[in-house]
Amino acid sequence: EVQLVESGGGLVNHGGSLRLSCAASGFTFSAYNMNWVRQAPGKGLEWISSITGGSDFIYHTDSVRGRLTISRDNARNLLYLQMNTLRDEDTAVYYCARDPGSAAHTPWFDLWGQGTLVTVSS
């Protein structure tokens, strides 16, 4: 079955760190660009970061640059989001999402995980 499954969310203190994982299955993970998108409670969708299949190119939205870092392990079919210096406004459901394209282009998202909730407590 083609799917993405996130894990690693939870309650973390303001200024703390957390690492999210996304396990991919049912498709050739290394052939796809991957992304993180988040959604604060009751709010809309916010793209955070993208990484190409070979990790050649990485993009982040300005509000997380330097604090949230995307990476991947193609041998293990895993996507990561390392989250440091967490702020209240980072509280959200975090989704990993697949880009159906393989070139280094601005993505759209054809496959989403179920999401993992990160709550930053002050």
Added chain:
Amino acid sequence: IQLTQSPSSVSASVGDRVTITCRASRVINRALAWYQQKPGEAPNLLIYHASSLESGVPSRFSGSGSGTDFTLTITNLQPEDFATYYCQQFNSYPVIFGQGTRLDIK
């Protein structure tokens, strides 16, 4: 680039036709996608490249537009269509989503 969806919410009945608009602050050619999201679920891709229907999506969903103005049309509304809809531009980074349009049952 900013994306502005209208209306922010709309009420309709089963069998109705609904149109949602997404306006970009500058030209994005046809680099626009539409998603449906139901409460507690992840978004689901409906349309990409402004008018291409994603595999498995019912044909009552259609998209149109180019440049700065785009529409998502749902004909013959079904009970499962009541959800929130988002547009998203992929012309250039950063990826931007519209603020969402909530479609409620009248």
